[in-house]
Amino acid sequence: MAKAQKETPLNKQYNQIKAKYPGALLLFRVGDFYETFGEDAIRTSKILGIVLTRRNNGGSHEELAGFPHHSLDNYLPKLVRAGERVAICDQLEDPAAAKGIVKRGVTELVTPGVSFNDNVLDIRKNNYLAAVHVGTDDLYGVAFLDISTGEFMTSQGNAAYIDKVLQGFSPAEVLFCKKHKQEFHQLFGGKYHTFQLEDWCFGYDYGYEQLITHFQTTTLKGFGIETLPMGVIAAGVLLHYLRETEHKDVAHIGRITRLEEEKYVWLDRFTVRNLELVHPQQEGGVPLIQVLDQTVTPMGARLLRKWVVLPLKEKLPIEERLNTVSHFLENEELHESVMQYLKQIGDLERLISKVAVRRINPRELVQLKKSLKQIGPVKELLSGLIQKEEDRSAAQDDKRKVTDPAIEILRKYADQLNPCSFLMDKIENELREDAPVLSNQGRMIKSGVDAELDELHAISYEGKDFLLKLQNREIERTGIGSLKIAYNKVFGYYLEVTHAHQNKVPADWIRKQTLVNAERYITPELKEYEEKILNAEDKIAAIEFRIYNEIILIAAEYVSTIQQNAFIVSTLDVLSSFATIARKNNYVRPVISEGKELDIKDGRHPVIEQQLPLGESYVPNDLYLDDATQQIIIITGPNMAGKSALLRQTALIVLMAQMGCYVPAKAACIGLVDKVFTRVGASDNLSRGESTFMVEMTETASILNNLSDRSLVLMDEIGRGTSTYDGVSIAWAIAEYLHNQTDCRPKTLFATHYHELNQLTEDFPRIKNFNVAVKEVDNKVIFLRKLKPGGSAHSFGIHVAQIAGMPQRIVVRASEIMQHLEKDHVAHEHKKRVKEIPKNNFQLSIFEPADPRLEELKEKLALVDVNTLSPIEALLKLNEFQKIVKK
Secondary structure, three states, X not given: OOOOOOOOHHHHHHHHHHHHOOOOEEEEEEOOEEEEEHHHHHHHHHXXXXXXXXXXXXXXXXXXXXXXXXXXXXXXXXXXXXXOOEEEEEEOOOOOOOOOOOOEEEEEEEEOOEOOOOOOOOOOOOOXXXXXXXXXXXXXXXXXXXXXXXXXXXXXXXXHHHHHHHHHHOOOEEEEEHHHHHHHHHHOOOOOOEEEEOHHHHOHHHHHHHHHHHHOOOOOHHHOOOOOHHHHHHHHHHHHHHHHOOOOOOOOOOOOEEOOHHHEOEEOHHHHHHOOOOOOOOOOOOOHHHHHOOOOOHHHHHHHHHHHHOOEOOHHHHHHHHHHHHHHHHOHHHHHHHHHHHHOOOOHHHHHHHHHOOOOOHHHHHHHHHHHHHHHHHHHHHHHHHHHHHHHHHHHOOOOOOOOHHHHHHHHHHHHOOOOHHHHHHHHHHEOOOOOOOOOOOOOEOOOOOHHHHHHHHHHHHHHHHHHHXXXXXXXXXXXXXXXXXXXXXXXXXXXXXXXXXXXXXXXOEEEEEOOOEEEEEOHHHXXXXXXXXXXXXXXXXXXXXHHHHHHHHHHOOHHHHHHHHHHHHHHHHHHHHHHHHHHHOOEOOEEEOOOOEEEEEEOOOOHHHXXXXXXXXXXXXXXXXXXXXXXXXXXXXOOOOHHHHHHHHHHHHHHHHXXXXXXXXXXXXXXXXXXXXXXOOOOEHXXXXXXHHHHHHHHHHHHOOOOOOEEEEEEOOOOOOOHHHHHHHHHHHHHHHHHOXXXXXXXXXXXXXXXXXXXXXXXXXXXXXXXXEEEEOOEEEEEEEEEEOOOOOOOHHHHHHHOOOOHHHHHHHHHHHHHHOOHHHHHHHHHHHHOOOOOOOOOHHHOOOOHHHHHHHHHHHHOOHHHOOHHHHHHHHHHHHHHHOO
């Protein structure tokens, strides 16, 4: 409603509310509809595909678009997924009892990152709201909050780290300071729904106060974030935003955890993308998580996503996970029993969060009870297993203790599970199994809970029986066979008679309404029972609502306990999923080592092997890397031979092992890796003015600037985006650099078409050549996909072009040209040039480009015959050389 219109009381109310939520779509409740006006209406109609209308208001036109209030759950998700912030303005009082205009107010501001709506949320993914604080000296703060589960985390670090965690957690919405708009978009923009806040929200004192007030503490030391000033600011911004969006009941956010960079393997955003951990790069592709996810609970699915992007780099917690997976594999009956119970557990995390914010409906409370019913049996199952193991140990040797390390872990899980028996019994005894979705219309509470309620139920049911008897009696009395008793909100109960039977209507009936085909009547007796029934139903609804709220208040006392149950259940679910895929896909337990070797026997690609056509099997490969003898492997071979797959499978096997998962191999010894870097495939970023080659060099630079002694580096076709000599030079220099680092020796796989790089093994002891084998039969290439020692001298690119369907004339012509280029003297000259590449005698000088002035000076000096120069000619030459140097 525009300000230029005639200001009615309703217009004024709308404008006042709208002014408080600039940029948000305002759904304004008018009667049974949510209406939008003006620009809001235009945007709403486009997103929802609903009719846009116009009305004349004081000589001006105004756009309107609306939908029935009961359709909110259908339309709201579409608006939020389109990136809109939606302010829901409801009527705060009964219109029938209101004096003047109905009081209205925004009851919730729903944004992409702040929602409890099941139709907005993905049950198998967290819905994170993030805040980024741009600090100083390349130090940034970041915080993540999922209001639907209560999970709250914060951290700080440089721009690359913030970029990495943002990509890993994929927030639905990111908040940042308006003052740093340009810097934010330059570093992180273009990938997220964002919202800007004023800079006063990003103060340390303000953020600290927000956090200690919320958690009711005097310091943040107990949460381990006291020393993270940038992280504290970001976390405080999130709590501020919740209050601004009318989300004030947030008791389920019971703690904040530190996202500790040092605990997890570093995966930069290029690596997460290139390895397709959670999202495929191509439409229709399959990410790793799709293969790993055999979870049966929503909490388990969400936890798995976190484990996939945050693999561990400490041996003890990895071994704990692997021990549990081993135990499930060795005890299949136990594994199946646990799975059966877990399958019956709903979304405990989100259900108990809805309890905390008073948004749970009766049907969901029944689901909460059904989920809690499974906690006790799981606890008993794990406890019974422990007891059996102890009894077995005692029978063998009184002094012998339980030796299976998984038993202690399962004991811990069993101890931490709480069946919440009182709450479960409370819901079981008081709430009906068929409880409705709405909590204000009765039909929720069982008989025997409240004496007054039981009495009112009897009146209500008897009254309805009376109405049926009255209807049958009047039919007999009047002979009107089509007579019926019905009800509406305006007239209450009435008798309806068609015009065909008007002559049979008794004189004591009172006409109330005339319709096209019928007449409606009332009688004193009918009105008496109507009052009795309606009064009973109103009282029933009030009493049931009171009892229902009492159940919710009791449930709210169990928030932290049920959140703990949800965490244990999700952990068991993920480890159970790992056992399921290990059994199904023939995975093996990796040996986790503190050393620096990487030794994989018969390794396979976990995703590709599941996508092969029926009857085909994946060709496994051995691979060994360490920091002493075989630090860098140069892998040559033709396109389509499997070089890229080999690189990716190596990284995926390492990451799966450090998640605590079994791996696709015959055997694997994994020396703990702290960083994984990949540079795979070609892509560009034209929107930011970056070509394919620029992107390639940017990603490569990121790798070389962040290396560590335990890094795993995967490089595929470095230098292919430029000319051959440029490319070979860059690839050669990078391989030398990786080998000659004095402070670290990153394990590296280097796949390339540049066969010139095979020469590196002659000068660098830790660089080895391998090739992916092919076989030539009758001028055709068969890809064996087997890695073997030694370099390859051919790329077979023309054969690949032929397989791809290139016109035969082009294939034949290309073969002719290649044969000409590969004549003996050309090939000999090329090999000679490669062997004569100058040695790198100065550390790091490979990244200093040759000065063209010095090259020119060198050439001119070589042409000067000093013995024939006169003094004046010598001075002129010297002047010429000076000019070259001073260019």
